[in-house]
Amino acid sequence: MKKVLPILIAVVTGLTSLAGYFFQARLAPIPGMLINWGIALVGLAGLLGVGYLVRMHVIRIARGQKGGFNSVILIAAFFFTIIAAIMLTPQDPLFRNWVLNIQIPVETSLLAILTVTLLYASLRVIRTRGWTLMSISFMASALVSLVLNLRYLQPEPGTLGAAWVEFIRRLPLVGLRGILIGVALGGLIVGLRVLLAMDRPYEDEQ
């Protein structure tokens, strides 16, 4: 029973949600209810996840492990934010400004680092991947796309040149769709394997 019950719940919930998507007129309230239950469970899992985060850093501080100083800062910032949110409420303008004025610059800095990293990586892609057909075509298509997106090449509308530019500009979409079809089929099979109980990530003994 311990094994069957989670499988039964997962399969029935999954199939009902799927049926609700296709028969929206008849089954409209049921998927909505299931999704609401799911959101509540995800919220609870999120809290447990934050618990993992705090526990990991508290253990690190208690044992005096490497990186303990960062953990002290994290724990202090975490509890300060929680207490401030409880006292001021998350809608309070002072609290929102406070949090956003720290969060947005930090995230922007990370994006800036990412941009520099990708730029540098694109300059040494041949060294990373060698002179292969894949790496050369990747670099060539990236360069052509960049040049075309500068919009310096603007042939007369309705001419053969304009049609060619439009064709080349849309060419990456073809590759993107090809990859996305593969990803969608893979996703479908993964989902079905869970629905048919062939994969059971919710079970602790397989």
Next chain:
Amino acid sequence: MTWPEIGWVIIGLAAVLLVVFNIRFKRRGRYPVRTQPMVQSYVDQRACAVERGERRWVLLGDQFWSRAYPALGLQALSVFSSLGKVDPLADEGHIVAAGTGELALFARQIAQGSYQGGVSSRLVVALPGPTPFSFLAGAMAELGLHPLGSMGLFGNFGQTGALLAEAAEMKGGHLLAAAGSVDAQAALFLVTRDLMIGEEVFMLPGLIDPTPSNQAGWVSEDILRIALMVLLVIAAGLKLAGVI
């Protein structure tokens, strides 16, 4: 035929194929799938990392579910489950990092169920941060603390996956990148050699541990892919001829 009906046909066909081939592969036979030396190399490097006392990181993505890529969280968990079948044990050096609470919970469940050699109470299922950027910042900080043996990048990442990959390469760790989103794959292409693209990502659990259900998944996916390709070519031909 309406779009929902076409959807039902594809889902129904996939389900039938999965069940039929699962039964078939349980009894006999094997599906000879495309080989990927990078996967075997990754599994070997994980074993070497245990011997050298280095950390083995498994990153399960910064989201469990997204509208564009709904199955990537499950795919990452499936890879982790497969690793449990081939890994000697889950000890302190094995770090599983997830970007959401539900991924972390499922990962803990899987670790307790999958690892044949046992799970140490000091196994680290970490949640470096509960949002994509805090996950990135937290994971980058953690990566720098100990020598890195290997890192697997699975599941749902954006372009930020490239920063984690770059950090792993700089630490000298062996990296296998199988992040599912197109953004991540494009960014990872620049920084790593061992990268899985498109549907290859979904073949990974079976390449690590080829169970009958994984093999049934491969063959069903291949049949559906060929059917879709044929349909697309026919539809394009009919459109060119002005029939539709």
